[in-house]
Amino acid sequence: MATVIVKASDLQRVDGRLPGDWTVCSVEVKDFPNGETIVYIDPDQVSTADPPYILLWWAYPSVQDNVFRLLEVLDVLDVYCGDGDVVLVLPYLPYSRQDKRFREGEPLTLRLFLETVCSRGVDRIISFDVHNPVAFMRYSPVYAVSISLLPSLVENIVRSMGDDKLVLVAPDRGRAPLVDSLSSLFGVDYLVVEKMRDRVTGEVSFNFETVGGEISSYDVAVIVDDEISTGGTVAGVSSFLKTRGVKRVYAVATHLFLVGGAEERLSSSGVDLVMGSDTVRYDEHVAISIVDLLPDIAGSM
Numbered sequence: 169m170a171t172v173i174v175k176a177s178d179l180q181r182v183d184g185r186l187p188g189d190w191t192v193c194s195v196e197v198k199d200f201p202n203g204e205t206i207v208y209i210d211p212d213q214v215s216t217a218d219p220p221y222i223l224l225w226w227a228y229p230s231v232q233d234n235v236f237r238l239l240e241v242l243d244v245l246d247v248y249c250g251d252g253d254v255v256l257v258l259p260y261l262p263y264s265r266q267d268k269r270f271r272e273g274e275p276l277t278l279r280l281f282l283e284t285v286c287s288r289g290v291d292r293i294i295s296f297d298v299h300n301p302v303a304f305m306r307y308s309p310v311y312a313v314s315i316s317l318l319p320s321l322v323e324n325i326v327r328s329m330g331d332d333k334l335v336l337v338a339p340d341r342g343r344a345p346l347v348d349s350l351s352s353l354f355g356v357d358y359l360v361v362e363k364m365r366d367r368v369t370g371e372v373s374f375n376f377e378t379v380g381g382e383i384s385s386y387d388v389a390v391i392v393d394d395e396i397s398t399g400g401t402v403a404g405v406s407s408f409l410k411t412r413g414v415k416r417v418y419a420v421a422t423h424l425f426l427v428g429g430a431e432e433r434l435s436s437s438g439v440d441l442v443m444g445s446d447t448v449r450y451d452e453h454v455a456i457s458i459v460d461l462l463p464d465i466a467g468s469m
């Protein structure tokens with residue numbers, strides 16, 4: 169038994185997809201004219217709910233508002249479920265990319281976020297393909313786990329390949345260990361690209377000197393990343409691979425933000441297919457749905 173607590177606007181994401189003995193408690197959200205926001209949970213419903221209390225919280229879009237709403241929900245749960253096991257499930261971990269102080273004068277937002285939410289009565293925290301899982305565990309004051317959806321995403325592509333020769337591509341050195349392990353898991357080759365990001369402007373440039381192997385011998389290159397935001401990273405790597413003779417380029421990432429003209433950028437750089445999960449978006453772009461997310465949550469209880 170367990171109780172899942174979600175925003176009323178996210179009920180459709182879990183409807184009919186939870187284990188039979190789990191119940192759902194919804195969170196109403198109201199915004200005041202001055203921009204402040206407040207949540208409401210039916211006290212009768214939440215006070216009779218069964219632990220563990222799984223707060224399943226999609227924080228995007230409108231991340232600033234949703235982070236504050238999350239704190240408000242925790243404040244309500246503290247009244248009704250304070251002695252129970254509160255499990256915070258964040259499909260995408262907000263502010264996780266700033267996992268260190270990249271420049272003097274910047275905050276360490278990953279730690280700030282984790283310490284803030286965990287100070288409000290969270291007992292465990294679960295997320296998916298966190299940008300830096302080691303920093304996630306290090307900075308979380310409570311038990312923290314990052315579940316990867318990438319093996320099942322990549323498996324879908326590998327299984328559909330037939331005789332085509334496939335290579336997995338790490339778009340930067342940070343993804344190299346992950347892509348290395350996926351290549352071992354599925355018995356396919358992999359390449360590593362070196363990406364550099366200007367910390368002030370955010371501009372990305374690539375150095376392909378570290379790429380090994382004969383790129384033109386591959387029919388399909390699958391770029392694997394934790395997230396696609398503006399698509400600049402994947403587009404840069406895709407253009408390079410296509411000019412080197414790769415026939416098809418696929419992009420696989422757990423978190424699909426696809427902002428700032430990403431779809432156009434990906435398409436014009438020759439990306440043939442984008443696959444991801446619905447940790448961020450819930451629309452026609454998503455190739456893998458919440459059906460795949462929920463069993464992982466259930467399995468980790």
Ligand code: R5P
Nearest residue numbers: 394395396397398399400401
């Ligand atoms: C960065 O280190 C991440 O792993 C992604 O490569 C990055 O967030 C993608 O961003 P964009 O799509 O804007 O290039």
